[in-house]
Amino acid sequence: MNDTTPLLQVKNLTVGFRAGKELLTAVDGADLTIYRGQTVAIVGESGSGKSTLAHAVIGLLPGNGHVSGGEILFDGNDIAHARKDAIMALRGSSIGLVPQDPMSNLNPLWRVGTQIKEALVANGVAKGAAADQRVVELLEEAGLPDAERRARQYPHEFSGGMRQRALIAMGLAARPQLLIADEPTSALDVTVQKQILDHLDQLTDTLGVAVMLITHDLGLAAERADHLVVMYRGRVVESGPALDILQDPQHPYTKRLVSSAPSLASQRLSSQRARAEVREQAVQTAAEIAAEVSHSESQLGEGRDDIVVVENLTKIFKLRGAKPWQSVDFAAVDDVSFRLRRGTTTAIVGESGSGKSTVARMVLDLLPPTSGTVMFDGKNLRDLKSKTDRLRLRRQMQPVFQNPYASLDPLYSIYQSIAEPLNTHDVGTKKEREAKVRDLLDKVSLPTTVMSRYPGELSGGQRQRVAIARALALDPEVVICDEAVSALDVLVQAQILELLNDLQAELGLSYLFITHDLAVVRQIADNVLVMQNGKVVESSSVSEVFDNPREAYTQRLLDAIPGGSIPLGA
Secondary structure (H helix, E strand, C coil): CCCCCEEEEEEEEEEEEEECCEEEEEEEEEEEEEECCCEEEEECCCCCCHHHHHHHHHCCCCCCEEEEEEEEEECCEECCCCCHHHHHHHECCCEEEECCCHHHHCCCCCCHHHHHHHHHHHCCCCCHHHHHHHHHHHHHHCCCCCHHHHHCCCHHHCCHHHHHHHHHHHHCCCCCCEEEEECCCCCCCHHHHHHHHHHHHHHHHHHCCEEEEEECCHHHHHHHCCEEEEEECCEEEEEEEHHHHHHCCCCHHHHHHHHHCCCCCHHHHHHHHHHHHHHHHHHHHHHHHHHHCCHHHHCCCCCCCEEEEEEEEEEEEEEECCCCCCEEEEEEEEEEEEEEECCCEEEEECCCCCCHHHHHHHHCCCCCCCEEEEEECCEEHHHCCCHHHHHHHHHHEEEECCCCCCCCCCCCCHHHHHHHHHHHCCCCCHHHHHHHHHHHHHHCCCCHHHHHCCHHHCCHHHHHHHHHHHHHCCCCCEEEEECCCCCCCHHHHHHHHHHHHHHHHHHCCEEEEEECCHHHHHHHCCEEEEEECCEEEEEEEHHHHHHCCCCHHHHHHHHCCCCCCCCCCC
16 A cells, blocks of 8 residues: 655656756656655656656756756655755665666676676675675566576676666665666567566565656556656646546647557557558559559569568578587578568567568568578569669668668768668769659658758657658668667657558558567558567468467467557547
């Protein structure tokens, strides 16, 4: 039972950042209350102020940020204006933190156990041999098997889920009263995410720890939190019991979040009906385009209905064995077959390590298969020996990658990024290329004024639109989207999925969509392949896989969709 006295009270909090002579307000008059043992989720898109609020509570604002108004009462004491040493005394021992990105928050040069030990010593919990023993106990508590050996390993030897568990062990090392979990699972597969959050729930319940959960995933927030706080442009626009807000959202922004969240049950059937209409139009448009375009100009084959046919595809990597001179075979992709019908979307889903991205790289001819064939429009990719044929393939199959921050050259302007494929393939005059770039920006709903800007000046969603525009520059027939929306906030994700739908209907595109998120699959795909350990374990239409999954593994993926089982109002 929760204590009736609040553990944390945020009252009329305002946080600002200095940018030159200007003061930018990131949190504007926010109120928040957390009781002992309670989980409160703060939801909102990037830039809403949710992480800034959390960092203000734990005293980790950057140098140009400061609390300019209001109070932060922790256990009755105002810590918003407390001395630095007083805040440092609270940090770890009373307020713990599980940060978002385990790769950038673990020192790659230190063993994992050493980093957890440092937290124990800094907070006066244990030292020496006692601290070493406590490190092993904490890693076991966080669900890591063979904890003694794991403590001696480095972060790069851990998977993403294991690294996140190590950060949870670190955050709970000193048994804090409040744990701030800032997007703790946003980079993880849904099944790993579920394991981590289940374990976190179990630990915090056992220890009686209050949790402030920062997330942009409304479904996850509803499933894991007692109370929900919705932030928009620095303000708290709605606050209340999680299910009440989901079933009857009051603020327009909350209504948009609910309607856009792919993980929520209300999205499923309505999005499927809308997609059926879009797909019918896409197939018709594709047939018209195939009839109009001449064989010699842009087609490798004859406009077949199955534009990509993959048969018995296998990729074996040689891995280092127990001894330096030994090697072992690892089948990353094992006898995979499927067909991509022109004008439709086939999704390949599975956890990290399932082999889905390796399949995408072989379809793109970026990785040679060990055996099996990839046929594009009737032609075997292995038979494309000449530079002309390979360049033509590059024009007709284009990728959109996961991370829009990494896939665009920061030194290239937006115009240069989109025009680069046109320059490489010597398409059009300079004037024609500029006209093409303007048209592409219009297609992805970006103003032409962004042409002179650089990737660093754009948001994640805008960058992904630029990446899509670049992929469309050569008028491809197939676009391979490798986790193309997994790094985006739910509202931006919904916009990009809608954009991809519209472009498919307009241009007759065929999509191969690589993702670990079955909720997204329901919105974007016609057919789906479920991969596990390099093999296809299930393959059918999306509705068949969702309504009648045959495999226990597929059911596990469906069950792991956060918020998928929550009953929502109309």
